[in-house]
Amino acid sequence: MIEFKLTPAQKQMKDLTHWFAANEMRPISMLSDKLGKVPDEWLDKVNKMGITLAAGGGMGGSGSGSGSSGAKKDDADVDPEVKRQTNRTTVIAAEEVGWGDPAIALTLPGPGLGGPPVQGSGTPEQKQRFLSIFTKDKPRWGAYALTEPEAGSDVSNIRTTAQKVDGGYVINGQKIFITNGGRASWVVVFATVDRSAGRAGHRAFVVEQGTPGFRCSRLAHKMGMRASETAELVFEDCFVPDENLLGGEEYYAKRAEGKSGFQVAMATFDNTRPVVAAMATGIAQAAYDYTLDFVRKEYPKSGRLYQLACEKLADMEQTIQAGRLLTWEAAWKADIGQPNSKEAAMCKAYAGKNALEVCETCLELLGPAGIDGHIVEKLYRDVKVYDIFEGTNQVQHLIVARRLYDAFELRI
């Protein structure tokens, strides 16, 4: 059964990550929001410290995938218990960096969302080539480019094409809303080799920065998550060699129903939705911690107003913990190798929406004290996207409903 108590190694990692969030992220939080970017010197510093954004979005180590400790470590150094509980450890760390600053968290150097597809579907040579670049000498990023103007929730509708030519593929199309897409050393790009084949025509390519025909055309100006880079990418007759097709053509030929490109994209989400949910819980916790302290210090200690505040605080405490436990369950299922699509969708839907409501309630409780460049006001702006990216709330509900139908059909 799921274990609620952290192992000593997880506890140590949680404390270390919390220390980092409080002492390294928070001091540059409001400045980065104002600048619309995380200062380069800070990124250099944390990269030298060995702090990276692991594949899947947690804070992590080796750059080899889903490590979850705060510092770069050789595989042999990693506690075996932490390794066995990689997903659980990752969500624990992700919550802490979400608490620190969610926009800075997404800007920590590392493969980010691009990591899971390379780790999960890449050949040994591709893993070595693309994941070994995340070293302490210089901050580097990976990115994941699925969304297009006509393909957001409905990812099966992607229109970016990959035409087979001698020695490789020629990619044409546009991607939008790509986190770290402008600064990434490489981007996992989803394209179709045959639109009429639907999902079976999807392929995932690694396109490296500097490849002719590939450029970042624009960085988005956003309401929240301002310090996190969100890029528009353009591919114009962009040639990528066969070696950059993730998994190689045999990988796709082998798979049942030839659906694999789509599955590469979707498999990423089963690992990363719990991480996004954990970060949303971290944001809710941050707003709540501040507000609890404020109410304790500033509210009268009796009367209807105090009672109302206590009720709201108790309710938030409860829902934050519920989101955390749903997330832990999804991560635990991934750790023990069980299908977790339903749990990953449930925790993402619940924690994202709940974090939005918690931030709103906190702002109400703070009243005039929460305006004008206040951290809780910033969290309220930042948190909205946790209800959108990696699948909107409505889409998560569709996934859950589909799983329920499947289970029902199996029962009858």
Ligand SMILES: Cc1cc2nc3c(=O)[nH]c(=O)nc-3n(C[C@H](O)[C@H](O)[C@H](O)COP(=O)(O)OP(=O)(O)OC[C@H]3O[C@@H](n4cnc5c(N)ncnc54)[C@H](O)[C@@H]3O)c2cc1C
């Ligand atoms: C800050 C930010 C960072 C992002 N980073 C990345 C990234 O790194 N890589 C990447 O590939 N993408 C990224 N995205 C894109 C994100 O995943 C999409 O925005 C998201 O999937 C929703 O797609 P859309 O914006 O096109 O909305 P749409 O799909 O157009 O949806 C609009 C509305 O319709 C609803 N809707 C759509 N279909 C249905 C349905 N069948 N039933 C019920 N309701 C439905 C949605 O829930 C939503 O409310 C990012 C987005 C943002 C804002």
